[in-house]
Amino acid sequence: MHGAVSTLHRAMSEAFKAFESGAWDARAHTYDLVLGAVTARVGDVLLDELELQPGARLLDVGCGPGTIASRAAARGAVPVGLDIAGRMLALGRERHPHVEFVEGDAEHLPFADGSFDAVVGGFVLNHLPAPERALAEAVRVLAPGGRLAVAVWDVPDRNRLLGELTYAVRDAGVQVRGGLPEGPDPYRLSDPAELRAVLLDAGASTARARRLRLVHRATGVGELWDGLLGGTARISTVLASQPQHVLDRVREAFVARLAPHGGAVELEAAVTVGCATFDAA
Numbered sequence: 001m002h003g004a005v006s007t008l009h010r011a012m013s014e015a016f017k018a019f020e021s022g023a024w025d026a027r028a029h030t031y032d033l034v035l036g037a038v039t040a041r042v043g044d045v046l047l048d049e050l051e052l053q054p055g056a057r058l059l060d061v062g063c064g065p066g067t068i069a070s071r072a073a074a075r076g077a078v079p080v081g082l083d084i085a086g087r088m089l090a091l092g093r094e095r096h097p098h099v100e101f102v103e104g105d106a107e108h109l110p111f112a113d114g115s116f117d118a119v120v121g122g123f124v125l126n127h128l129p130a131p132e133r134a135l136a137e138a139v140r141v142l143a144p145g146g147r148l149a150v151a152v153w154d155v156p157d158r159n160r161l162l163g164e165l166t167y168a169v170r171d172a173g174v175q176v177r178g179g180l181p182e183g184p185d186p187y188r189l190s191d192p193a194e195l196r197a198v199l200l201d202a203g204a205s206t207a208r209a210r211r212l213r214l215v216h217r218a219t220g221v222g223e224l225w226d227g228l229l230g231g232t233a234r235i236s237t238v239l240a241s242q243p244q245h246v247l248d249r250v251r252e253a254f255v256a257r258l259a260p261h262g263g264a265v266e267l268e269a270a271v272t273v274g275c276a277t278f279d280a281a
Contacts, residue, residue, distance in 0.1 A: 042122055046150070049273065057077070059079070165228050
């Protein structure tokens with residue numbers, strides 16, 4: 001029975017990874033409209049946490065179009081970007097020809113033990129079926145004394161940037177999980193104490209986690225709508241499957257929540273950031 005359950009779990013995990021890969025392939029050229037801009041700002045915070053030295057070997061897991069990796073290169077690091085979505089990597093290679101990009105799975109890194117001085121993961125753990133497995137892999141490829149910095153989204157109640165679309169979908173009566181493969185709770189690690197605990201469980205000698213709040217400014221609600229649909233995987237996939245009249249109803253609810261009279265919009269983006277050091281065994 002245990003073997004059958006494990007096989008089923010693996011099959012479900014692979015189905016979810018295939019969904020994620022396809023979703024991000026489809027959104028490679030629209031991710032930066034809104035969420036990519038936030039990722040870039042959070043990426044600078046993560047790189048600060050790592051305290052990179054010139055020449056440091058850095059792995060950017062779930063690199064997308066390479067924004068954090070390219071910023072690391074600008075600081076003198078030698079980055080490698082890894083992602084499961086081929087079109088994201090193609091865009092990264094086009095934008096940042098000086099950065100190396102590799103297609104691969106965060107839970108099965110294609111690198112030798114001790115290959116990197118630092119690992120960064122900006123908004124990747126919340127997309128993985130087995131984040132503990134990904135952390136174990138990150139630790140494996142770290143050299144002794146290496147550092148890891150990660151970020152995940154906070155829950156919708158504190159994160160209006162994603163939360164307002166979530167609640168507009170609810171207001172319109174749409175079931176968000178309908179039609180999606182079974183996947184992980186995207187907010188499981190949003191509590192700083194929980195994130196710190198999994199870092200310590202992964203073998204960190206020191207670990208800390210905290211909440212970070214940023215404000216994203218948009219010229220109007222239309223910019224936010226297009227950017228969120230172009231920069232999310234699960235909720236935008238559900239919306240794409242809806243009849244036009246249902247999609248219109250969700251958009252009307254979104255506008256009503258944010259800018260019923262038009263104009264610029266400011267939304268708080270809430271993130272949980274964690275950093276850990278892994279000494280020699």
